[in-house]
Amino acid sequence: MNTQEIANQLVAVCKAGNFEDALVLYAPDAVSVEAGGPPGQSREAVGLAAIKAKGEWWVANHEVHSMQVAGPWPHGDRFIVGFKIDVTMKATKHRFTMEEMALYTVEGGKIVREEFFYAMG
Template sequence: MAVCNGKEAVKQKGQWWEENNEVHGGSVEGPYVNGDQFAVRFKFDITPKATGERVSMDEVGLYTVKNGKIAEERFYY
């Protein structure tokens, strides 16, 4: 899901992620704020149900805020 528009689409993306991954543990660091953007680091120990192979995931989410709402999110692995 490269592009999501609206609250419902974001909720569906989160639901899809939960349904397709078994989460064994994780942590979240941040937010780190800079102007109209903030970053959050996510570390997860997961098993994607499609592969069954346990993996460690480490990513940074960069969020841009406009008019008091998150207007964009980008993830860096």
Template sequence: METSRQNESQPSKETLEVGKKLVELCKRGDNMKAIDWLYAENIESQEAAAMPGMPAQMRGIEAIRKKNKEWIEQMEVHSMDVAGPFPHGDRFAVHYKMDVSEKQSGKRYQMEEVALYTVANGKIVKEEFFYMM
């Protein structure tokens, strides 16, 4: 029984490769390419909380593209550190630290979050974000 549990937590090569590619693209600021190349059509996204005009839970690649385009339009990213992937079975985590400014107000602040991604058939099928509000 213990052996099967250990095997379940071992990352698959597929999961690790998807995680490495996501981290590589995010480090280059190519988040939209990551979505286009690595996300499943029926991707599920779960934020820690709903924001004005954005529900906490979304489904479908078009909703995720829209969410990311709005982020790019609203925020200026001064720097972003991306660490990972940290694999476990069919999932991997990525740690993000960002220095950003709201374009409209100019308010600058630091953000930190952990994202947990689930992989199936070589594509990210779920993303979950954890951060302090």
């Protein structure tokens, strides 16, 4: 698959809310980088198992009320996807709207790196 095809598939999976289904689009040694690490965790998750665990942590700690997905916007071997999420942190019951952009890098027909950009605090 080329970058545009991968981008389109990722956006479709995200819009459907089936994030775990997106893992087939990733290389086994893919790297996921957050703007800030979750409490007690690293900003970087390396490999499919670590990326899956990060997703499971998110689901266990957040209630998503709604999500908008925008894009993709391709640029060579990279593409950007925008997310706007209405979410509540389960532990604190704090509800807020989170906006983030994600930059994905594709090599050999798989996502090898994802980087999330969002305001901290």
